[in-house]
Structures are given as C-alpha cells and as structure tokens.
Amino acid sequence: xxxxxxxxxxxxxxxxxxxxxxxxxxxxxxxxxxxxxxxxxxxxxxxxxxxxxxxxxxxxxxxxxxxxxxxxxxxxxxxxxxxxxxxxxxxxxxxxxxxxxxxxxxxxxxxxxxxxxxxxxxxxxxxxxxxxxxxxxxxxxxxxxxxxxxxxxxxxxxxxxxxxxxxxxxxxxxxxxxxxxxxxxxxxxxxxxxxxxxxxxxxxxxxxxxxxxxxxxxxxxxxxxxxxxxxxxxxxxxxxxxxxxxxxxxxxxxxxx
Ligand code: PEP
Numbered sequence: 373x374x375x376x377x378x379x380x381x382x383x384x385x386x387x388x389x390x391x392x393x394x395x396x397x398x399x400x401x402x403x404x405x406x407x408x409x410x411x412x413x414x415x416x417x418x419x420x421x422x423x424x425x426x427x428x429x430x431x432x433x434x435x436x437x438x439x440x441x442x443x444x445x446x447x448x449x450x451x452x453x454x455x456x457x458x459x460x461x462x463x464x465x466x467x468x469x470x471x472x473x474x475x476x477x478x479x480x481x482x483x484x485x486x487x488x489x490x491x492x493x494x495x496x497x498x499x500x501x502x503x504x505x506x507x508x509x510x511x512x513x514x515x516x517x518x519x520x521x522x523x524x525x526x527x528x529x530x531x532x533x534x535x536x537x538x539x540x541x542x543x544x545x546x547x548x549x550x551x552x553x554x555x556x557x558x559x560x561x562x563x564x565x566x567x568x569x570x571x572x573x574x575x576x577x578x579x580x581x582x583x584x585x586x587x588x589x590x591x592x593x594x595x596x597x598x599x600x601x602x603x604x605x606x607x608x609x610x611x612x613x614x615x616x617x618x619x620x621x622x623x624x625x626x627x628x629x
Contacts, residue, residue: 376607377412377413377607379541379585379587379607380413380414380609380624381414381417381502381543381587381608381610381615382416382611382612382616383417383611384419385475386419388422391425393419394429396616397429397430397435399618400416400618400621400622401429404436408626411628412627414437415438415467415468416439417439417468417469417470417502418440418441423464423466424464427465438467439466440461440468440470441456443456443470444457444458444461444469445457445458445493448493457497458499462497462499468541469494469502470501470502470504470543470610471503472484472487472490474504474547474550475550483527484523487503487524487527488527488528488530488531491528491529491532495532495536500540501540501541502543502587502610504543504589505521505568506544506547506550506564507548508547509548512546512548517560518563521567522567522568522571525542525572526571534580537580541584541587541608543586543587543588543610544561544568544587544589545589549590551613555592555596565586565588565605566605568605569582585607586608588600588609588610589610592609592610592611592624593614593620597623601628609624
C-alpha cells in the first residue's frame with residue numbers, strides 16, 4: 373500500500389482573471405472540508421496575474437489549497453522581458469510550478485534541456501516542480517510511448533541531486549489526451565507511470581522512486597478519475613478543462629467517495 377498522498381492539481385491554463393480566480397477558489401474552499409484535505413493534497417496552477425489574489429485568499433482564510441504557477445523562467449533575473457522568475461514565485465509563496473507542459477513544449481519549443489534548467493531554477497527557490505512528460509499520438513502509434521516519456525524524465529532530471537528529486541512531482545500527460553476528451557486507458561497509463569517509477573529507481577534508488585508522486589493528466593473528469601487512481605503507480609491527476617468547473621473539480625478531489 374502506497375504511503376504517497378495523492379495530489380490533485382488543477383491547471384487553469386490561460387483562463388480566469390484575478391476576480392474570477394477569487395470566486396473560483398472561494399467555491400472550492402466552501403465545498404472542501406478538512407477531511408478532503410487530509411485525504412488528498414489539492415493545488416491550483418493559475419495564471420501569473422492571479423497569484424497575488426489567490427495568495428491573499430489562501431493566507432487570509434487559512435485555506436489548505438496550495439497554489440502555484442504554470443511556468444517559470446530558467447533565469448535568475450535581468451533582461452528577459454515578459455518572463456517570471458522562481459524568486460518572484462517564491463516571494464508569492466507558491467508551492468508548485470509546472471515545468472514542460474506539452475503546450476509549452478509545443479507552442480514555445482521548450483526542450484528537455486530548457487525544462488531541466490527550469491527544474492533547477494524551481495528548486496533553487498524552494499518550489500516543487502511538476503515536470504510534465506508524455507508522447508504525441510504518432511509516437512504512441514509507433515510503439516515508442518514509454519521510451520519517449522522516459523527520455524523526457526531523464527532529460528528533465530539531469531544533474532538533479534537525490535535530495536531534490538525525491539520531492540519532484542511527475543505528470544504523465546499523453547499529448548493526444550490533453551483537452552481532447554480522449555482518455556488514455558488506465559492500463560496504458562499505468563504502464564507508462566510504472567516505467568517512470570522504474571526509471572527513477574534506476575537513476576536514483578528504489579526508495580526514492582517509491583516516494584515520488586506520479587500524476588496522470590489528459591481529459592480527467594469525475595467519471596474516469598477513480599479508475600485512473602486505482603492504478604498502482606498513479607498518485608494524482610493534473611486536471612485542465614475539468615478544473616475550471618469548481619463542482620467537477622471537487623468531485624475529482626473526492627474520487628474515493
Ligand atoms: C492539462 O492541461 O494538463 C490537461 C491535462 O488538460 P485536460 O484535463 O483538459 O486534458
């Protein structure tokens with residue numbers, strides 16, 4: 373029986389302005405009880421412009437919802453117009469930051485090298501990276517889903533010491549399942565997530581691999597989350613579209629009910 377606490381994280385993508393963010397987090401807070409928070413860790417990954425509002429709400433109400441950003445710069449500071457540093461996120465008391473989401477890899481040409489630099493920047497500032505990995509449809513159809521995903525895991529973790537790596541969260545998100553309504557079969561998701569844990573054991577140790585939380589992401593909804601969460605190596609979900617509906621996200625958090 374795993375001792376890993378499931379992590380349910382909502383990735384809002386480029387949705388909800390700071391006023392909508394306040395209303396949304398309030399709805400989550402009203403709906404979730406202490407029992408929910410004990411059973412599952414809950415986080416929202418919000419647009420940069422929402423962070424301060426969410427922080428104020430969470431601080432003021434002592435809510436147990438954690439929050440973070442969807443990206444960060446690999447650089448410390450300086451002439452990088454439009455970028456947000458790990459130090460800035462840390463100052464806003466972010467707990468998490470997503471790194472290498474497939475939409476960043478696809479639309480912003482983020483490589484494994486850049487993701488690795490971002491993982492390092494996150495740790496430098498006490499943020500927990502959620503490293504997103506996963507294959508495109510043609511890669512899966514060619515039978516290379518596992519190899520492709522493991523290469524991304526290895527690339528993202530290059531030179532990351534064990535004392536940092538043991539806290540990372542890895543989100544396996546097959547690209548073809550993100551925002552498409554096509555969920556990866558639970559067995560297929562387990563196969564890749566199990567292989568990710570095996571890779572962590574090979575890179576570090578079995579003890580470390582057993583500590584790391586591996587999420588599944590890709591069209592997760594209240595109707596399919598229980599089957600996904602029943603898999604041995606899946607410790608949570610990264611939820612995009614369905615996290616924008618507070619009632620639906622609460623149902624996902626309560627997948628055991
Ligand atoms: C995501 O944005 O990481 C995601 C998994 O999106 P969706 O749940 O909408 O597929």
